[in-house]
Amino acid sequence: MMERRHDRQFVRTFFTSPTAVEGEDNSAKMLEGAATLRGLQAPDVWVPDNEDATAPSMREEGAENIVEAVAEHGADFPGEIHPRVVWHRDRPATRYQGLQQMLTITDPAGGAAEHIDGFVIPEVGDIDDWKKADEAITWVETENDLEEGGLTMSVIVESGAAELAMGDLREEMGKPSNNLERLFLLVDGEVDYTKDMRAMTPTGELPAWPELRHNTSRGASAAGCIAVDGPYDDIRDVEGYRERMTANRAKGMNGIWSLTPGQVEEANTAPLPPKTGSWLLDLGSREVELEDAGDAQVYDGDHLSLVETPDGYHLTVGNEELDVDEDELREELLDRTAYIPSLDDAVDSMEEFEAAKEAGKGAIAMTRAATLRLDGIEIDIESDRMWDEATYQAAMTPIELFQDVYEHRPDQHEELVELYSEDVVERATAVGN
Template sequence: MTERRHDREFVRTFFTSPTAVEGEDDSAKMLRRAADLRGLEAPDVWVPDNEDATAPSMREEGAENVAEVVADSGADFPGEIHPRVVWHRDDPAARYRGFQQMLTVADPDRGAVDHIDGFVIPEVGDIDDWKKADEALTLVETEHGLDRGSLAMSVIVESGEAELAMRHLREEVGKPTNSLERLFLLVDGEVDYTKDMRATTPTGELPPWPELRHNTSRGASAAGLIAVDGPYDDIRDVEGYRERMEANRAKGMTGIWSLTPGQVVEANTAPLPPETGRWLLSAGDRRVELDDRDGAWAYDGDRLSLDETGDDYRLRVGGDERRLDAEQLREELLGLVEYVPSMSDVVDSMEEFEAARESGTGAIAIERAATLRLDGVDVEISSDRMWDEATYQAAMTPIRLFQDVYDHRPDQREELEERYGEDVVERATTVG
């Protein structure tokens, strides 16, 4: 795995807020609200957004607001702070305005730069444009007497050019002719990407762009960076937001854009290992979660049925019906169920493997057993999963995420202990 270049190994939440609201007595009120967020409502990365979220006529005032609010409240904000400035690959004037905004926010006399971790650059193009943004940041650092590379740079991938540019990062990062090692986040911007690709759908909704999310995750992995998905605009569709995050995590993309504190809470908690384990059953064309009832995992739906007929059983899944003996039934059900381990389960398995490894054993079998209850019929199932070093390292990813959160977000520790219990939290912080 490529070495990470920043303190954070994972970013779950990328939360934007307008820098200046027109027609308000206090144009910085949204910034002040965001700066006061704490615990699970506070993002890992807060992005005072002086581009799309702020009207063009308010952006000069917005840069002033960022400097003022971050100077006042930045020291106490529990996440990182990365303001977004204007930029465009095809517009020198936009790039110059972005440079001026960075100069304003990073001016040491304004008191904010000590709490600013970097800047977010939108609308980048090919790799030469990324270098222009890097050079602008270097000039800001030089102008204000800051160490070269002290300001991180995150980019929003909003064009085909930017998507292709990610292929060049491994060879470009670290060259003495640039400071691209300052790169931190690669963030998808599906709205402008759709516009750049001239893509359409019958309903006018955005295409899902799974390829873009895969490519961004791959580009981040190859260059030691962190990938973040773009905004999920339907803020009331909590289940859809969760499904999007689950699909992203299967691509290695933990982080997602959050538009509201409610989305921040969802995105902060969704990647963490579950509090309790659960069994899932493939019933017809659906996968459903079984209910934990009196020591058995029960299914009461109509997509699957089970009848006990003397010495054998009749199992119906969808339109397929089979007559099975007890052993065949157990094997059939093992193919239909999956177990989602809890944090405690994962820690138990890792500790068991670590103990075996210490004693010189390279692989062990870990048993998982349960009682399934289908149409009132109880069936005992069990399976063994082989754990070796590769399995152990794969299981370490959610634990590393937890450890990263625990180390960098002490404001969330109390909520983590409430979620898992003190004993599990203590073991999870030391395992590995």
């Protein structure tokens, strides 16, 4: 993995808003509303969108609106500000327009430049096109007397050429002929990617493109950038949005595009460790969360039954039936259960391993135990997991995400303390340091 050259290790939310709304007395009203978001409704990265979200006839006014809104609200906005400008790998005139937009937005006379963290470049192509975008930003920094390399560059991966270009980044970054070290986010753009690939589905829905998300996450890891998934258009499908984020996190992609403040709040919260731990039970076709009754974890549904027999137990899960003794039942239930640790649990494990390491131990066993209550029958289960340094480092990822959020989003401190308690937050910010 290349060394990251930006402060943030994680970005949970990439929130776009139109820069100019046609037919309104105040065309900047969407910008002004976004600029005043705070707490869990405020994104890690706010993207005043002067490309797809803004009509072509309004983009000149949109660039001016960005300057006014950011000059007024940028100092107090809790996240980073990365406007999206126009660009296209096959259209020199569009690239020139993007350059002009960036020059306008960062003109020191407008008062916004000091609050602009970078630019989002859409529709990039092969690696030479990425270099053109980088060179344009370098030109903007020179023309407006800004620090060279101070503006980051994020790209929207929405073409096959851009997807392949991610494989060239490790070789190209760091060469004296470019400033590609400024790269920050690699963001999937599945809609235009689908168009570029000439892909079709029977219903007209977008393909799932899990390969694109995997490749973007891999490319970001190799180049020291951060991967962000594209927009989830069905803004009412909260459960689908959560499922998408869960699948993404398993690929190392912890951030997602957000289209509404409601999606921002969901995406800001989803990657954080839960407040309380929970046990899951695999029922074959699905997993269910067991109810914590205090003294036992309880399943009270119709997809599993457990009956005591003269020789042991008869277990039915869906269409599967098993006759087992107590030890065999315990093993079967161990295979069917999993535990989701809370932030407090995760910190406990980290602290326990750190203490063991300090005492000279290279590996220790971590025990997880529970009493299951199924159809009124109680069974104790227990499992041991060996922790070594590699396990510890892998388990640090959710803790590091929490620490990154706590460091860069002080506006969320009060909500985090309310969620977890002050003691847990203090321990979580200290562990591993």
